[in-house]
Amino acid sequence: MGWNVTRWNELPSSLGDPERQLVVQLRRLKDRSGLSLASLQSKTGYSRSSWERYLNGRSLPPRQAVEELARVAGVEPTRLLVLHDVATQAWQKETGAAEAAEAAEAAEAADAPAPRGVRRSVLIGVFTTAVLGALLVGLLLAAPWTQDGGRRKGxxxxxxxxxxxxxxxxxxxxxxxxxxxxxxxxxxxxxxxxxxxxxxxxxxxxxxxxxxxxxxxxxxxxxxxxxxxxxxxxxxxxxxxxxxxxxxxxxxxxxxxxxxxx
The missing domain is CATH 1.10.101.10 (PGBD-like superfamily/PGBD)
Known part of the structure; x- marks a missing residue:
């Protein structure tokens, strides 16, 4: 089957590996479907500008957008949703770390300790992300999925x-x-x-x-x-x-x- 492969822009260097893998798979699914951004807008309910952000790694797509893309492309969404869960955890961890760093810098500038709630929430978030991320990646890598949702033959x-x-x-x-x-x-x-x-x-x-x-x-x-x-x-x-x-x-x-x- 011949797929119309788009010449995509390079993804942002700040994008982590889990988010990068998700975006790459979404790009490939769009190429496979042959749908334009305008078609995605009409078929999924998400705007063309939203899909441009999602497919260029500028923002993380919501879970429902991933499901909708899988639906209009005619593939089983399980594997993509696992990738999305891992990417979401990584995204939240990176965002939380950045916010914590800003709070710590502000506290240091004011010669005061970082707020206790910030420190505690960041630690809990990092621990939860590590555990969930390990479980989800283990599931993804231990049981690769074919494009029709079935397990690959051993x-x-x-x-x-x-x-x-x-x-x-x-x-x-x-x-x-x-x-x-x-x-x-x-x-x-x-x-x-x-x-x-x-x-x-x-x-x-x-x-x-x-x-x-x-x-x-x-x-x-x-x-x-x-x-x-x-x-x-x-x-x-x-x-x-x-x-x-x-x-x-x-x-x-x-x-x-x-x-x-x-």
């Missing part, structure tokens, strides 16, 4: 041979790399470590090893295939995305997997 259900046992749990070992024997099966490239075509990569794992092997096979060397999504892998992904006409954000998601597998 290696045990794959028709091609796997380079690791189907039930092997990935454990990073410093200095250890994995061999890359890429083969084409059923019209797609596989290295034998994962069958995913939708997972958003960030944490160490077999999906990352698979992506690293495919990157190397396609001529974008990420360094050793160690399963860690580090700077070398990010740079290799950006080069691949730039050549393929995708937003060069360095994040592997469904669109980038489509290029890696073909």
């Amino acid at each position: 290696l045990a259900g794959a028709k091609h041979s796997a380079a690791v046992p189907p039930d092997a749990t990935f454990a990073y070992k410093p200095g250890k790399t994995y061999p890359c024997a890429v083969k084409r099966e059923n019209g797609r490239l596989y290295a034998g470590y994962s069958t995913t075509r939708t997972a958003v990569l960030s944490q160490p794992g077999w999906d990352v090893v698979e992506a690293q092997c495919l990157l190397r096979h396609l001529g974008f060397d990420p360094g050793g295939a160690d399963g860690v999504y580090g700077e070398n892998t990010t740079r290799a992904v950006k080069r691949l995305q730039d050549k393929a006409g995708l937003p060069a954000d360095g994040i592997v998601g469904p669109h980038t997997w489509q290029v890696l597998r073909r």
Whole structure:
């Protein structure tokens, strides 16, 4: 399926990783739908200027806006809503930290201690954000979702041979790399470590090893295939995305997997 990929503006450097991943996925969903901003306004009830802010990372979209975009694009919203929850927690944490810093600076300028309520609320907010964020990210990464909302098939259900046992749990070992024997099966490239075509990569794992092997096979060397999504892998992904006409954000998601597998 050919998607009309928009040449998006670069996202603000102040945007954190959770918010950045959410915006990237919303952009890709808009590209996939083929809808203009004017069409989104008429179909979702959110104005064109609001969508411009949301899709350029200037403000966080409300949860209902994410649901509406998924609805008009014809996809199951669960995975996007998990990303939204994580991004919301991160956004609130960053906003709360900034407000606390301003309050502390004002108190210092007045030669007075920061208000007790401010200190306590910030500590509670940071702790709550850390706990909820860890739970939500764990859910997202442990159970990647396909675009129709279903779980991806594990290696045990794959028709091609796997380079690791189907039930092997990935454990990073410093200095250890994995061999890359890429083969084409059923019209797609596989290295034998994962069958995913939708997972958003960030944490160490077999999906990352698979992506690293495919990157190397396609001529974008990420360094050793160690399963860690580090700077070398990010740079290799950006080069691949730039050549393929995708937003060069360095994040592997469904669109980038489509290029890696073909």
